Amino acid sequence: MPGRTEFIQTIGKALGRGAGNAGDADIFTTTASLEQEALLARIKTRSAAERKQLRGVIEQVAGPLHIDFHPEDNLDDIAGAIGRLILEKDPEWGTEKSVVRWDHPLLSRLHLESLAELDGVTLHTTDCVSGGQGAKVSAAAQRSAIRENVEASFIGITSADYLAAATATLVMRSRPGHARSASLVPSIHIVVIEEEKLLANLEELYTLLKWDPEEQAQGLTNCLSLISGPSKTGDIELVMVHGAHGPRELHLFIVKGEAP
Amino acid sequence: MSEITSAEYKKVAVDSIADPVLQSALESLQSRLGPATQNLYQNLPEGQELRKTAHGYRRKAIDNLDILLEALADNVEKNGGTVHFAATDKEAVDICLNIARDHDVKKVVKGKSMVTEEIGLNHALEEAGIDVAETDLGEFIIQLADEKPTHIVAPAIHKTRQQVGKLFSEKLGTPYTEDPPTLTFDARKALREKFLTADMGITGCNLACAETGHITTVSNEGNIRMSTTLPKVHVAFMGMERIVANLEEQQSILRLMSMGAAGQQIGGYVSYIGGPAAENHCDGPQAFHLIIVDNGRSKILADEEFREMLCCIRCGACLNVCPVYGKIGGQAYGSAYSGPVGAVVTPLLFGVNNAADLCTGETLCGACRQACPLEINLPRMLLALRAKLSEGDAKWGVQPKGKSEKLMFEAWQKIIKRRKVYDLFLKIGYVLQKILPAQDGMIRRLPFPFNGWTNNRNLKPLAAKTFMQRWKEREGGKQ
Ligand code: SF4
Numbered sequence: 001m002p003g004r005t006e007f008i009q010t011i012g013k014a015l016g017r018g019a020g021n022a023g024d025a026d027i028f029t030t031t032a033s034l035e036q037e038a039l040l041a042r043i044k045t046r047s048a049a050e051r052k053q054l055r056g057v058i059e060q061v062a063g064p065l066h067i068d069f070h071p072e073d074n075l076d077d078i079a080g081a082i083g084r085l086i087l088e089k090d091p092e093w094g095t096e097k098s099v100v101r102w103d104h105p106l107l108s109r110l111h112l113e114s115l116a117e118l119d120g121v122t123l124h125t126t127d128c129v130s131g132g133q134g135a136k137v138s139a140a141a142q143r144s145a146i147r148e149n150v151e152a153s154f155i156g157i158t159s160a161d162y163l164a165a166a167t168a169t170l171v172m173r174s175r176p177g178h179a180r181s182a183s184l185v186p187s188i189h190i191v192v193i194e195e196e197k198l199l200a201n202l203e204e205l206y207t208l209l210k211w212d213p214e215e216q217a218q219g220l221t222n223c224l225s226l227i228s229g230p231s232k233t234g235d236i237e238l239v240m241v242h243g244a245h246g247p248r249e250l251h252l253f254i255v256k257g258e259a260p
Numbered sequence: 261m262s263e264i265t266s267a268e269y270k271k272v273a274v275d276s277i278a279d280p281v282l283q284s285a286l287e288s289l290q291s292r293l294g295p296a297t298q299n300l301y302q303n304l305p306e307g308q309e310l311r312k313t314a315h316g317y318r319r320k321a322i323d324n325l326d327i328l329l330e331a332l333a334d335n336v337e338k339n340g341g342t343v344h345f346a347a348t349d350k351e352a353v354d355i356c357l358n359i360a361r362d363h364d365v366k367k368v369v370k371g372k373s374m375v376t377e378e379i380g381l382n383h384a385l386e387e388a389g390i391d392v393a394e395t396d397l398g399e400f401i402i403q404l405a406d407e408k409p410t411h412i413v414a415p416a417i418h419k420t421r422q423q424v425g426k427l428f429s430e431k432l433g434t435p436y437t438e439d440p441p442t443l444t445f446d447a448r449k450a451l452r453e454k455f456l457t458a459d460m461g462i463t464g465c466n467l468a469c470a471e472t473g474h475i476t477t478v479s480n481e482g483n484i485r486m487s488t489t490l491p492k493v494h495v496a497f498m499g500m501e502r503i504v505a506n507l508e509e510q511q512s513i514l515r516l517m518s519m520g521a522a523g524q525q526i527g528g529y530v531s532y533i534g535g536p537a538a539e540n541h542c543d544g545p546q547a548f549h550l551i552i553v554d555n556g557r558s559k560i561l562a563d564e565e566f567r568e569m570l571c572c573i574r575c576g577a578c579l580n581v582c583p584v585y586g587k588i589g590g591q592a593y594g595s596a597y598s599g600p601v602g603a604v605v606t607p608l609l610f611g612v613n614n615a616a617d618l619c620t621g622e623t624l625c626g627a628c629r630q631a632c633p634l635e636i637n638l639p640r641m642l643l644a645l646r647a648k649l650s651e652g653d654a655k656w657g658v659q660p661k662g663k664s665e666k667l668m669f670e671a672w673q674k675i676i677k678r679r680k681v682y683d684l685f686l687k688i689g690y691v692l693q694k695i696l697p698a699q700d701g702m703i704r705r706l707p708f709p710f711n712g713w714t715n716n717r718n719l720k721p722l723a724a725k726t727f728m729q730r731w732k733e734r735e736g737g738k739q
Pocket residue numbers: 520571572573574575576577578579601628631632633634635636638
């Protein structure tokens with residue numbers, strides 16, 4: 001890293017670093033405050049009734065954010081509703097109907113490939129990239145196949161790590177099998193997420209990401225995306241238009257939790 | 261490397277005020293975004309106090325900038341990214357050109373980034389034979405029109421739908437339309453092609469997080485996610501001050517920034533990017549470079565009077581309420597940074613004398629400070645710049661303005677300090693003013709050297725009796 005030492009020294013000089021001015025020792029927070037601890041506890045012990053309430057919040061904020069919130073709440077109904085969406089909607093860039101989805105256990109349980117009505121539709125999955133020695137296909141070849149499938153698809157189906165209700169913010173981390181482009185390049189983005197993943201707001205999300213030991217172990221990964229609604233722009237005379245570069249539509253399904 | 265045209269402030273301002281189309285665009289912008297932002301501040305769950313708290317976070321980050329940048333760089337490198345430090349605009353541009361050469365880059369897609377405007381990156385890339393596509397719709401429009409952005413967040417705010425329609429039909433060959441959704445779709449189509457074939461994505465950085473080692477990018481259009489996901493190389497530029505220490509601080513600031521920028525609770529897409537895609541992941545860039553730019557910022561940092569300016573997160577909220585920006589628009593400010601923020605940042609980055617009109621042009625009304633999500637005290641800094649212009653300043657290399665104004669104010673100070681002299685002055689003035697051209701009881705023209713005052717306005721004549729005289733008479737009558 002050429003220039004780093006000098007660069008930092010220039011800043012140090014500008015800040016008047018030296019004896020008695022070494023910077024704030026407490027600049028990085030290393031222990032959670034009492035409020036943060038309490039918030040963590042509240043998230044962990046949230047009851048089914050409270051989660052249902054959060055679902056209600058999302059139903060309310062979805063409209064203004066231009067999110068299509070669907071009422072179906074069990075896997076069978078959701079699969080049926082997604083099937084209907086695939087049939088009803090027209091591809092934006094061509095005539096072939098291809099759909100791409102994450103390699104994700106919840107999405108696998110939808111069994112979309114066994115829906116009879118989707119016979120003429122190609123269903124792709126963004127499989128894990130293995131590569132490495134002894135692999136049949138190189139990682140680069142797998143990646144370019146995934147890229148091709150995503151580009152060809154007019155609908156992308158993903159899940160998400162969390163959903164913060166107040167702003168309908170979906171949280172997605174980059175992981176093997178979870179292509180970032182599946183929520184971005186297709187014209188329509190469909191999200192299926194479990195009710196257990198609902199949080200009240202961004203404060204809860206950040207508290208969790210920062211202080212929860214499991215989250216800390218995972219880290220943010222090299223790409224964490226927060227998505228609140230479909231792509232939009234107001235750059236021409238401030239007229240709001242949906243579908244600037246990313247998906248024009250965002251459809252949301254929340255799977256109801258198991259009965260206690 | 262980059263050029264500013266702030267010296268033409270007055271001329272451009274006059275033209276802009278005379279342009280009815282621009283006036284209605286500015287009015288519509290300010291009447292919508294200004295109140296929307298205020299409304300969100302008033303309904304903050306944490307209360308308005310959050311703005312002060314967030315200012316504190318930013319200030320603490322700036323006061324510990326060396327520590328934070330070291331931590332950020334270490335963490336990004338740990339994640340597999342490469343960090344570069346550029347002291348000047350030229351260094352920053354050269355670093356990027358080298359990366360482009362190493363990866364044999366032919367086509368670049370860019371997300372909106374103020375710092376790349378500041379350092380004149382596009383021009384340099386084009387000179388090197390690289391195709392550069394701005395992908396933010398507003399930036400795309402002004403790139404096609406070969407103009408400069410006139411608003412930090414809405415760069416093409418000065419363009420009407422008719423102008424965009426004509427531009428697209430000329431440059432993209434699409435049928436003429438004035439329908440914003442259709443125009444947006446035309447751009448979507450043209451840019452999708454660019455995204456899918458680009459080999460490098462260039463973005464800015466809204467606010468880095470030192471403890472995790474991520475930059476964040478915020479957009480509503482999704483163009484930045486495209487630029488950071490599809491091309492094989494991602495280069496992010498970051499003004500060295502755009503950093504906070506912790507995730508929890510970032511949460512508040514990103515929300516406040518979204519409120520200031522677009523009247524939103526949170527931007528549509530917020531991405532945390534810490535490095536290239538992991539080997540077993542499906543997609544994402546194979547290389548990630550972060551270029552941290554000084555280019556005059558350390559000088560601002562060293563000056564206690566202006567250090568606060570480095571807290572700015574370039575949200576543009578101050579533009580949406582400024583009575584001066586609301587009339588003259590962004591072009592007059594003559595650099596990438598317009599409005600109140602530009603009136604402070606442009607002189608500091610490009611020379612106070614070069615941009616003297618900017619700091620004297622603002623009214624010091626204080627609206628910008630009220631609108632700023634971080635309550636940055638822009639009026640205080642504008643005043644400080646004016647003082648430097650009047651007195652001169654060796655550290656900032658400021659030549660004082662002509663002596664005459666200073667002498668005049670010194671004389672004025674002597675007069676008003678002595679009541680008798682002042683009264684005499686007024687009496688003489690009262691008699692002399694009768695020979696000045698007047699209309700409807702207003703003076704129309706003052707003689708040289710005061711004629712500037714009456715170029716654009718009439719002046720009320722001096723009254724026959726001063727307030728003090730009338731007061732005395734009244735009080736006297738009572739007793
Ligand atoms: S000065 Fe404040 S309102 Fe203006 S751009 Fe900077 S942060 Fe935003």
